[in-house]
Amino acid sequence: MTSFFAYDEITWPEVALLPRNTPLVIPLGAGYDQLQLAAALGAPPRVGLLPALPFGWHGSALSVPDAVLGALLRNLLDSLRDDGFTQVFALTPEGLQLGLEHARIAQPVAARLQPARQQLPPAAAAGSVILFPIGHTEQHGHHLPLSTDNIIIDHISRAAAALLPQLAYSMPLMPYGVSTHRSSFAGTLNSGGRAFEDFWLAVVDALVARGFDRIYLMSGHGGNCSFLTTVVKYAGERHRRIFCATAYLHTAGPAGAAAVKAHRVSAVGGMGHAGELETSMILALRPDLTHMQRVVDETDFVATASYYMDWAEGGALVANPPWDDDTATGSYGAGSVATAAHGHIWLAAAAAEKAEHVREIHEQQRRREQRREAGYGLWGRT
Template sequence: MIRLLTDLPGPAVATTLTPESIVMLPVGSIEHHGPHLPLSTDLIMADEFSRRIADASDQDVWLLPPLAFTKSDEHDWAVGTVWIGWETLMRTVIEIGESVAKTPARTLVFFNGHGGNIALIQVALREIRRRTGLRTFLMNASVPAGDTEAGFGIHGGHGETSIIMALRPELVSLDDAERWVPDHLAEFDQVKFNGGSVSFGWVSNDFGASGVVGDPTTANAAEGAALVAASVAKGVAALEEIARFRHAPGGEL
């Protein structure tokens, strides 16, 4: 069942939510995703996935409105990207956490659809917990790389395009899709986007003029629907674990 926290009158929050309630905040972005996907790609995924997960979960989940404007300055070269700096986003999510802490709920979950937010939210989890005592968690939309992407399908590629084709097909222009994969980086064992021992700084047009990092030409709605279903199932299982997670054995909420 989808429960929107903002549908409650203010006084009802104190009597409806309990310490077992989970407040979930979808976090997306408004950013360039190449010529074939909408600026709202990450926002659509964060909002739609969190709604479906909440609807399928047996937990007492309450959704906040999605946070649209986040740290997506790696795409600030591209017209249409609307972003806020890391200081602004950090302050925003911490202050949201402090607001949630005034409700009876003791658990705050960020459901994130944009990779550029991950490191910042991970820092915020500890800061919110330290300040408020809330149990804080981060869940991320799962978008695996496609077979033709050499592990680099991280932005506007096969997975994201397939998912948006399944969720909002009218917003996808596959005729404008092109393969933009930095194949020359596949030879590196240590310096990688993910899984290597060395990380590196980058902006999205470092790898090509389109700002895409991946191969959307192989995308299809059927695979997108399967990816959505798998992410929802994974999210439901994650919420079940979150609900029973305690930092110490036998610990209180």
């Protein structure tokens, strides 16, 4: 009898111990028959299910071209192969042309479990800021699950939309992003920078074609941020009457940073990756996935005046040194001092920060449209 486990709920040392012939599967959406999947895989003892992509394929609530989605999926599957896994597959509805060849298992989706035919975002959300929580599936030290970034940014996005239900609409979580640091610690995937950019630009194109003009790409993973900046720049050039924005992570603006400073226990260098901030947030949201007995504090980042690490990399320099220069366990920071109480405080601050961004996006679009309608500058030329 085949058993299934959630790949993203384990830690990277547990991924490192998995037999490399363990089948790993990335589903497109939900509603597949696990008995049929087990049979297609030859009835192995265990199968790892990775987080499902929520949209992107034809027939989903929001689709992009097959070639764009196929490139992103190939990179994700290659990440698993790079970790030594020999049986990696995308589980997809029938009829898609994704160029995955033998790395694809196609199944009919049970009618009772098919997503609603309604497109996302719904037409009723026109005029709202469309929030896209974009996380990643990656290692977070010995004590936090691979889903850490996903859990946190999904909560923040939904909480921000709940604060402003008439102004914002939160889309389903996208659980994959970009990681250039993969070789030292098992478990981390990589969409690939170019494929990631192409995917999100195609998403923006699809929304604009349906009349949406306010889009916020919200990242819960630092490695996504530079690539999302590129998406925003291309989107603004391609679609001149929209306001598409992103920001560096969360809890990083003036109000969020003030909340972090007011309640932190660790010194500078203690927030980092799987440090006090993220560990506190996961203790607040999913304590069942947090293994505090395994925490290893690592704060010996090679810091200089213009390049250092705390919650975000700081200083004037932008660099990308190997992670294992600074950490033996995959963590940067002091996770041992984390508390659920502080996690709740910082999550609330992060949601409020994002809600304020929503208000600003509305104001930016409103004021810019007023100028355009008035014929300001080049808009006045015929």
